Amino acid sequence: MTSAIPKKSAAPTPTARERVEREDLLMFINACFSCTGQREFYSDGFGQSVSIDFLHRYILGNYRLLYARTLACGVNHFNQAMIALQLLRTGKDTAPAHRAEENALITRALETLPPHRALHLLERLAKQGINNRRTRALTRAFLSQKKDRDFRAVKYRRAFRKAAAHVHLPFAGELGAFFTKGWQDRRFQTPLFESFRQAHYAAAAVYALPFSIAEGLAAKHKIPHAVFLQKIAPQLTQNERLRLQEVSAEHLGERYAIDATRLPPTQLASYIVSQTEALRSDAERKELLRHALEVSARRAAGRMQTSFPNVACVLDRSFSSSGSNEKRKRPLAVALATSFYLRAAARAYQAFWTAPVDDELLVFPRGPTNLANPILDALDTEPDLLLIVSDGFDNDPPGVAAQVLEIAQTLKPQPGAEKRKPPFVVHLNPVYDVEGYAPKALSAKITTMGIRDAEDIPTLLLFARFASEDASLEELLNHLLVRVKTFLGNATTAETTEVDG
């Protein structure tokens, strides 16, 4: 059991180089937790991708080894893929002493990424003409894995073929026939390939294929939605079932059965905030989802083995938490999941929303960002740990939340009152700020961490300790080494495999 609140350590005064390195590294880790290159409420997708791309190149150029080790920190999948790509692109800059470690990290990252991310990474390598020995070996090893090979060849046909052709991978088994001209004219022994061929001519064969492939072919055969959705049900993955909840309700009259308790809390919260209006009238479904979110949060909390003391959380539900077209209500979902996660993990917990909510499950993004008053309410409860989940744009009144936090840190206890330490304050920001190359901070004196999933909070609090003034670069580097060891050594570490659903 580790504690969520850091203990003070007396570190010697760092040199300028150490300080810059520590700040750069933390900035990068922060960015890698929050940025996904997609449009945000206050900035467009192009700006996001340009900004994060620059940051990657800067860190890669200056701290190559640390850049590679960031793969082990549990950063989000978008950035894992980006790091792998950048490392492979500039393979010849690797110092010989670090080559083995870098290779191991990239290989492991490729294994732990969701298959679609991994295959699209390989496709990008092909598109950008990156074709060094390491890239070839990596692609070969990944595409030749016996277990999922044929399935991936069907589901990600274009990416698979492009990546394989790029590295001159000899097609094993029937892959050659499947990918080359004339594939429609022959019978395959592999059942999946044969179904794929037949499905181009016969509607009945569609249902043996993965959903995303079957969907297009069903449209070709003009299969009615209701029939298709009913018959394809056994092929659906958990994520597809979640995504098709409303579609199935419309065409089949009932939603696909999903075990919502098995979903990661943030993914479930994201689904719940998309449902706010419908849930207002359906009390039974609301209680079901509430229970699922509680169970899911409890499981996520139990896995991390971090003890949280008395926690107060200030959660932003202002209009800007509605995100963008590409990240619909994502900041709000993160806030909701954080609330449930901490309620499950902490000894004592209280939530303070920027505008009061009667029922957290019915929270919707509306109103200004009034952080100052909820922070004051939270301070009244005298917490040990104060977390603020917000995009950092505080406008009611502007800039006051930062001052309140700064002053609260310096307040002396009232005479006669029980002597208490001021709370450890961390600002968790789900939104990457293009101009600052990091999530927007409320104040320079308050530690700000990027957040993608509520499940990452224990990891983020560990890094928050390094970001607050009292940890040295050396400690941070040692911590990174430990994480690398876990990442490479333990194939089933919950922490690394569960991030980003």
Added chain:
Amino acid sequence: MRAPYSDLVRLSGLRLAPPQVLGAVRLIPICRDEAPGDLRIHRQALSKEGLQRVNVDHQRFYHSYIPHALVVQGIAQGTGEGDEAAFGARFVDASFKEGKHRGCPSISHRMVKGDKNAPNRFRMLPLHLAMEGFLAYQMRGPEIMWSEYTKDAATQGLSPRVETSFSGTWLPGWREALALFEVHPQQVGVMVLVADALASVFVTSHPDDYWSLHRSLIEDFYGALIYEYGLLYPSVAIGETRIDPTKVKSVAELRAAVAQTRRDWTEFGELLSAGLLQREVRFETVRTLGAFTLERFIADLDPNEECHIGERIVREDGTLEYLKTFRLSAAQVRRGHLLKQLAAADWSLEACAELLRCTKDELVRRLSNAGFGYILKPHVLAAAQAGQRS
């Protein structure tokens, strides 16, 4: 109906919240803590092209781009919801096509028009009501036929009287600012400042109405100054209130300090809007609806001051229920000022020149530069120009 009178435009019953800055645009939310909901305002889309001809009265027409009208409905207390029938509903046969008369202006009747079937509501053309008031100012032209004026000036007055303004869609950053602005739950209005120049104030009666009309602000028109400031200033400073850490000893005192910063922001908002709210304007009653009165107003046309025109609905007890204002550009104020001085001098150029402490030739040139050359005979203009050259 009351005769025209002078008074201040007061934001009675309303409260200013801290501003939100988005680029060059500063938006100050205006909140109403208790809205009885007995006056509701809805948007009614007009023709797709937006080009409208309004028959103001039997003699005068008003042409403009008018994309939407507002329907103001009084809801009697205790009866719950009012009459929900759509205003201006019509039956059309199946062959009717909306875009058939593309390019032709649609025709509206009068700036404010009641509904025969529902006496508790009327339709108005927002801001055009006020603009029409400004255009009609001294439009009848010279009352005494001095020899300098053309015959047309005597028979038709200043017609056609033209003013230009800028559509909200042209204002740089305005669309983004509206989209990103975070509306307060009790918000009923907004004060729009571009580079800290007050552009417009918009107030409705009920928060739900404001919520539905918020995006319609993009369709309004704004003064030239606002457009220029939007181009010239990419951003304005948010401004900051500082809490003095040495004076705060406890969380309770910190809470009081935060409340104080809110009051400071309210004062700041009042300071920025002083050009509208602390100058007397001339009101003209347009229509009454139960306890509510619709009035339009025009500020004293002084070229050295900010001048706003607008319209408002007030309750009997003085509570402001609706307000929409427009900031005249400097050129527009100068034109208004010249007309005012001419009228004061009974349209005599000599007397007016004396009032303005200039020569008659200078006055003629000023009139010509202001765009009123068409009411003067050509030889008068030529003589004035010649006087300048010599």
